[in-house]
Amino acid sequence: MLKVENLDLHYGQSKILKDVSIDASAGQVTCIMGTNGVGKTSLLKAISGVHHRSAGSIVFDGQNIGKMQPYKLASIGLGYVPQGRDIFPLLTVRENLETGFSCLPRAKRMVPDEIYELFPVLKDMENRRGGDLSGGQQQQLSIGRALVTNPKLLLLDEPTEGIQPNVIQQIGRVIEYLRDRGDIAIVLVEQYFEFAYALADQFYVLRRGEVTMSGSKHQFNKAEMLDAVSV
């Protein structure tokens, strides 16, 4: 589904990602772990076309997407839930969800009931402004908005950041449900180790822009993984 090979990324003269390679498959959660500033968000920005890579290749669903613009990537099935959520504060919940319509053909422009079933609070607050929602509700809205686009690949950047425990649990259950549906590859960037460990099928640990450990969760014990993530 997604194959990133030998990716480099720069901000100006600073090389932030170095020779990063990752794979993500449908029906699996692929976790990108690491401490602050190691380049996790930058990796998602490169995949989603928000910041272009300086070397390497990114292949999604058989297409080389390394130079595609974000709107085009969204229309071919790449959903991105950015760190900080990026909700439109003056639009209602419903209107925020409908912003996902722009990359769908006219006949498919509807909010599936499934999104309201996964996140009932979005139905309850359909006419409230995005900016009036709590952080946890905004996170649910941001994930719901990405799901409206019917993605084949879902990139989630720290969905637990600043969120209360009951909403974290609910987001975990939604990620499991989407994984078990089997038709979507999920790339989860997460610093909350227990949450990431519980959900991960495959994982990659980044340190100073390089992959230092990777594999299936079952190849390593939990303490080894925690050590690798914490340095």
Ligand SMILES: Nc1ncnc2c1ncn2[C@@H]1O[C@H](COP(=O)(O)OP(=O)(O)OP(=O)(O)O)[C@@H](O)[C@H]1O
């Ligand atoms: N737009 C930018 N211009 C210059 N440097 C940047 C920019 N964005 C990020 N950086 C730097 O790139 C490095 C990697 O940042 P990035 O946000 O990708 O890390 P991260 O692992 O996601 O961290 P966090 O968990 O804190 O979000 C950091 O040193 C950061 O300061």
